[in-house]
Amino acid sequence: MNGRCGRKAQGWRGLGCGRRMTAPREAIYQALSEMAGHPSADEVFQKVRAGRPGIGLATVYRNLELLRNGGHIRLVDAGDGKAHFELNHAAGGGGHHHHLICRRCGSVVDYMDFEREELELISKLEKHLSRKYGHQITDHDISFYGLCQKCAAQGSKR
Amino acid sequence: MNGRCGRKAQGWRGLGCGRRMTAPREAIYQALSEMAGHPSADEVFQKVRAGRPGIGLATVYRNLELLRNGGHIRLVDAGDGKAHFELNHAAGGGGHHHHLICRRCGSVVDYMDFEREELELISKLEKHLSRKYGHQITDHDISFYGLCQKCAAQGSKR
DNA sequence: AATGATAATGATAATTGTTATCAATAGGCG
DNA sequence: CGCCTATTGATAACAATTATCATTATCATT
Known part of the structure; x- marks a missing residue:
């Protein structure tokens, strides 16, 4: 389901994290949500790039940081020097x-x-x-x- | 007390971690053990350097890694992009x-x-x-x- | 104690993950 | 629709860590 929100900033709790709601941001969250395990920033980048060739790596980093601050995703330290990410189901009680x-x-x-x-x-x-x-x-x-x-x-x- | 071991590899459990026992290695462990908090690799480097001006940064990294594998020290992720270290008192029951x-x-x-x-x-x-x-x-x-x-x-x- | 094989060191180059910069673009309130 | 400005994408800059390599030091064996 794409329609987590029509495509509007939708207050301070939505994917926009209180900022403008942009297509890249949505695509990044979407990509992460479709990936198994704990992808690194670069892996997310590759995945997003597949459906959106123009995406920039910096944008991925920026948004992962933003989504993390917003509590939508979570950082995992696998001890390999890279940051890994996963959806944060903690709040929703989904799959903590x-x-x-x-x-x-x-x-x-x-x-x-x-x-x-x-x-x-x-x-x-x-x-x-x-x-x-x-x-x-x-x-x-x-x-x-x-x-x-x-x-x-x-x-x-x- | 300096004499955690005379200065011999002393089996596979000592500071040598099964490798040769070297003065730099001992100095690095010593430095960390005298530092409060959770110093970064570079901070350990600076401290060791004070009493051993010739020490190389690479040596500090190498030995911190070695000591970590040997279970003598522990890595702390402070989320600032650097690796931080602390003595591992877990086993000894000292100050976990x-x-x-x-x-x-x-x-x-x-x-x-x-x-x-x-x-x-x-x-x-x-x-x-x-x-x-x-x-x-x-x-x-x-x-x-x-x-x-x-x-x-x-x-x-x- | 001297020897010798080789692990470890120190200096530095190289690598790599991440961040800063900046002109161009797009979101969304009026 | 038009403006203000947050966001983007490309790339340069950065910083932490690792690899390289000639030299030195450890230590089991003599």
């Missing part, structure tokens, strides 16, 4: 998850195995930290690092 | 903590406010994920993002 990251090959597995327990602890912590340190918490990242099955099997040589 | 990171100014607050509860959940999760996905988990990162008190006070303009 945490990560399992391989230190050797950089693969990222999403997991949702945390039950109510984990969610409860998180929101409790969030509230507590918020009060104690005066931070305005908007987001969190929980990741486990190590070796994926494949890399672990290769032995820990070199 | 999690982070509260400001998205605007990049400041990082360590907190240890999680009680037994949090630790229990983590180790439970670690075990569960390890079994389910075949990952060999060695490490985790729990960070809350948002605005620190100061930045939040400045309003969310711009």
Whole structure:
């Protein structure tokens, strides 16, 4: 469904993030939403470029940053020096998850195995930290690092 | 105390991480251990340089990477595009903590406010994920993002 | 303690992800 | 429809990190 919004800035919560609603911006969000996993900025660029050859790389960076500030997408650190992105379903309650990251090959597995327990602890912590340190918490990242099955099997040589 | 080890590679668990034990490597670890907070690679470089003018930046990068792989130090993502480091006290049980990171100014607050509860959940999760996905988990990162008190006070303009 | 194979270093070039610049363009309120 | 200005696209600039390579230092073996 394309029509998340007709194509108007639509207040301060829409894709426009309070700015003008532009075709490139929509295309970038659209592209990311159609991609599996956690594409890097460049991968998003390639994808958008496919249906919109004139797009500029800088525009992709700018909008990913904007969408992130607007809370629509989320940044994932795969430890490979590039920024990776994914849709932020956290708010909508759609598909919030945490990560399992391989230190050797950089693969990222999403997991949702945390039950109510984990969610409860998180929101409790969030509230507590918020009060104690005066931070305005908007987001969190929980990741486990190590070796994926494949890399672990290769032995820990070199 | 300097003498974490006389100055020999000392097996595969020492600072040498299974490689040759060198003075630069020791100096780099030493420097990091004397620094507060979460210095960047360059900050570590500057500090080491003070007592060892000939040190090369590449050597610092190489050894930080090595020490990280060896589990002696830990990487912190402050979201400012640079890698930051801290001693890994996780194993030793010394001062393990999690982070509260400001998205605007990049400041990082360590907190240890999680009680037994949090630790229990983590180790439970670690075990569960390890079994389910075949990952060999060695490490985790729990960070809350948002605005620190100061930045939040400045309003969310711009 | 001297030797020698080779891992590690230091200086620097190269690479790479990201950001700044700026003229041209397009969004959307009047 | 027309204007104001945010946004774009192309590209230069930037900064952090990595690769290269001749030289030096470590340390197992003698």
